[in-house]
Amino acid sequence: MDAPALPPELVEFVALYGAGRYFDAHEALELAWRRSAEPRMLFYQGLIQWAVAFEHRRRGNPRGARLQLAKAWAKLGPAPAGYLGLDLSACREARPALMAALARWEAGGPAPSTPAPRIHPLGAERVRAVTPSG
Numbered sequence: 091m092d093a094p095a096l097p098p099e100l101v102e103f104v105a106l107y108g109a110g111r112y113f114d115a116h117e118a119l120e121l122a123w124r125r126s127a128e129p130r131m132l133f134y135q136g137l138i139q140w141a142v143a144f145e146h147r148r149r150g151n152p153r154g155a156r157l158q159l160a161k162a163w164a165k166l167g168p169a170p171a172g173y174l175g176l177d178l179s180a181c182r183e184a185r186p187a188l189m190a191a192l193a194r195w196e197a198g199g200p201a202p203s204t205p206a207p208r209i210h211p212l213g214a215e216r217v218r219a220v221t222p223s224g
Contacts, residue, residue: 136165180207
């Protein structure tokens with residue numbers, strides 16, 4: 091069975107997020123999020139908040155990062171595995187340690203140095219973008 095094709099806004103989000111361009115990744119989903127119906131709307135909002143958490147971390151805002159990560163997971167966690175063709179398993183696995191590291195940072199400890207968990211398409215080598223004609 092082929093992996094599901096990703097909508098163009100998710101293709102762009104994944105590429106920007108993977109390049110560490112968290113604010114731009116957030117922007118890639120903004121319009122689609124506002125125009126979507128539930129449950130896609132909540133999932134997109136969760137992805138936006140997840141990316142914004144790492145933008146806060148990049149800017150040195152531990153409280154903002156921790157709060158956004160918590161809000162993001164409240165929306166992403168309930169989604170079924172592979173929802174809309176995305177693999178969030180690395181996020182699911184990293185979240186508890188990330189939350190703890192952000193809390194330590196917020197309390198005056200060191201900033202977390204671990205990279206943002208990978209978000210990628212299911213069967214990434216086979217996924218193609220959805221085009222208007224396809």
